[in-house]
Amino acid sequence: MKKLRTKDAAITVVIWLCALLTVSGLLWLVIYIVANGLSHINLEFLLSEYKGDKHGILPMILSTCYIVLLSLAISAPIGIGAAIYLVEFTKPGRLLQIIRFATETLAGIPSIIYGLFGFIFFVNVLKFNFSLLSGALTLSIMVLPVIIRTTEETLKAVPLSYREGSLALGATKIQTIWKIILPSAIPGILTAVILSVGRIVGETAAVYLTAGMVTRFATSVMDSGRTLAVHLYMLAKEGLSFEQAFATATVLIVTVALINLLMTKTVGKIKKTMNSR
Amino acid sequence: MLNKHCKSRIKKLRLNRFWEYIAERTLLLCASAAIVSVLIISVYIFYSGLPIFGKAGFREIVFGTEWKPLEGQFGILPMIIASIITTLGAVALAAFIGLMTAVFLAEIAPAGLAKIVRPAVELLAGIPSVVYGFFSLIVLVPLIDKYLGGGGNSLLAAVIILIMMVLPTIINIAESSLRAVPSEYKEGSLALGASQIQTIFKVQIPAAKSGIIAGIVLGMGRAIGETMAVILVIGNTPQIPTSLLDRARTLTSNIALEMSYAEGLHQEALFATGVVLFIFIMLLNIAVTFLFRKAGEGS
Numbered sequence: 001m002k003k004l005r006t007k008d009a010a011i012t013v014v015i016w017l018c019a020l021l022t023v024s025g026l027l028w029l030v031i032y033i034v035a036n037g038l039s040h041i042n043l044e045f046l047l048s049e050y051k052g053d054k055h056g057i058l059p060m061i062l063s064t065c066y067i068v069l070l071s072l073a074i075s076a077p078i079g080i081g082a083a084i085y086l087v088e089f090t091k092p093g094r095l096l097q098i099i100r101f102a103t104e105t106l107a108g109i110p111s112i113i114y115g116l117f118g119f120i121f122f123v124n125v126l127k128f129n130f131s132l133l134s135g136a137l138t139l140s141i142m143v144l145p146v147i148i149r150t151t152e153e154t155l156k157a158v159p160l161s162y163r164e165g166s167l168a169l170g171a172t173k174i175q176t177i178w179k180i181i182l183p184s185a186i187p188g189i190l191t192a193v194i195l196s197v198g199r200i201v202g203e204t205a206a207v208y209l210t211a212g213m214v215t216r217f218a219t220s221v222m223d224s225g226r227t228l229a230v231h232l233y234m235l236a237k238e239g240l241s242f243e244q245a246f247a248t249a250t251v252l253i254v255t256v257a258l259i260n261l262l263m264t265k266t267v268g269k270i271k272k273t274m275n276s277r
Numbered sequence: 278m279l280n281k282h283c284k285s286r287i288k289k290l291r292l293n294r295f296w297e298y299i300a301e302r303t304l305l306l307c308a309s310a311a312i313v314s315v316l317i318i319s320v321y322i323f324y325s326g327l328p329i330f331g332k333a334g335f336r337e338i339v340f341g342t343e344w345k346p347l348e349g350q351f352g353i354l355p356m357i358i359a360s361i362i363t364t365l366g367a368v369a370l371a372a373f374i375g376l377m378t379a380v381f382l383a384e385i386a387p388a389g390l391a392k393i394v395r396p397a398v399e400l401l402a403g404i405p406s407v408v409y410g411f412f413s414l415i416v417l418v419p420l421i422d423k424y425l426g427g428g429g430n431s432l433l434a435a436v437i438i439l440i441m442m443v444l445p446t447i448i449n450i451a452e453s454s455l456r457a458v459p460s461e462y463k464e465g466s467l468a469l470g471a472s473q474i475q476t477i478f479k480v481q482i483p484a485a486k487s488g489i490i491a492g493i494v495l496g497m498g499r500a501i502g503e504t505m506a507v508i509l510v511i512g513n514t515p516q517i518p519t520s521l522l523d524r525a526r527t528l529t530s531n532i533a534l535e536m537s538y539a540e541g542l543h544q545e546a547l548f549a550t551g552v553v554l555f556i557f558i559m560l561l562n563i564a565v566t567f568l569f570r571k572a573g574e575g576s
Contacts, residue, residue: 008474015385018377022448023394025441026401029412081307089301090308101566102311108495108562109318109555110502112529116551117318119536120325141314148311172293174300202405205504205533229407233505236411249408256403264396 030253037250040243046251050215055244057251059217063132063225066218067211068200070136071143076193078140079147086148087155088177107145114142115209123210130224135211142206143196150195154188155181191266198259202252204229228252319555326552329545338549344515344531346539351546353553355517359525360557362432362518363507364500367439372493374440375447376482379489382448383455384477402445410506413438418510427522430512436521438506443496450495454488454572455481487572491565498561501554504529528554 048056082099090096118138128134158181166176182189204227212224213234226234228248235245330338333351341352378398382391417437422429458481466476482489504527512524513534526534531550539547 008472011474015377015381018374019381022378022444023397026397078307078310081304085304085308099308102315105315105562108498112504112532113555117321120321172297174297198403204407209536229405233407236414236509249411252405252408260399260403
């Protein structure tokens, strides 16, 4: 009995240590980078161009924003539409299985393969060259599974009684979806969108091979542009300036942390509204 | 009068039905976007990557040990080996740490502490891979060089950073699999006099086995597909590594490093690298789907 107890205690210690290791790894990374980066962040760094002796990251911030908006403009409607079809129209069967398998496969394909595909298809075959458009098209396929799956989960959580009530009042299926189901699923859809923003902001390999790495201000979607993540990669790879790299990494970490915070907030809101029903 | 009213009503219903039809078809089109994407990606990757196997020879590429693209030698065996070593090394350790952390979150942690650890794991998942790479380049590489020698840019640095990167995947899936185990199992075991630790390791983990393994395989997919973090720390020399402190090059970094300037056969060889990587990934994906299905049946 005593032997058992010491064994249990030892295992419990190992479990605590592993959890501690996970958290301390994260803390080490975040604190180290933010502590070194924060002092180099100022308005000039954030708001000036990257040219000559100016090392600002404004062009990269803008390129990142363009790519985020463009990718979402493409993938959000398609992804949400797909989720609606999967939840509201399909019966369990072959088609559903195939679509699900395709979504899982897309989710499992690594970003470098997306980059390679984007390079072959959008850059070379469709002749979009290295451009924000090529990057955004590639990324919109990459985030499609995120949007589909998250939206699907939210739509499933909308109570059946809502649908029944609406249909019983004589509304058509499309009216029910448009006026009853979608409005009550908005927080979940927002979560899907925020999640995708995080993926796009952090992506390097796929953007690097499709949108290029030009540091000018992009003036059209056919221009090449460098996102923040690619900028950090270039700075680190070429060993140009670790100060700028720390600062850029800090900007990225803060962005991701804000996105996560925003997400916890919306998820909390969903839970609240679901409970109040 | 009545007749007229009825007619317009019927007309409106017909119109409604027409729009319903259009809407449904549009949604179907959206839903098939995923299928179309998978098909088009597979077709183009294989279409671009397969021809070189005919020109340079399958064996010369997959089992060739020399990567000298300018001299027409396209052996990617060193990259295949490096990819497998980094993946297995990272996942073996991350599986243990991740499973224990998942147990901690699901069973052991006081509610207040779990509320701190869970967002930490989420943040770990959200941090861009290039940030991991940069951190590793600045911190781990000098540490390895100082204490173990060999310059620091090495398989070991890649393995360590990959552990951190696949941890959140494994933790999240293992935790939800553990939570999905019916509470009767746990109650039954405790009622029989087993301790909490015995219950976790002899009842709950075995019951959640398929889900946990699926999480580990998913982690493998992430590790083998990771590019930017690995490029920054692994040294990128295309040689078969003989120790963990050797420089090496993975399949992913081979593509990302040379794609921007490669031409002709060299470019095709990089596409072929993509094909090999793609096949690895597909095998892992199929394994995951199979395991999740099994996990679904179990509970």
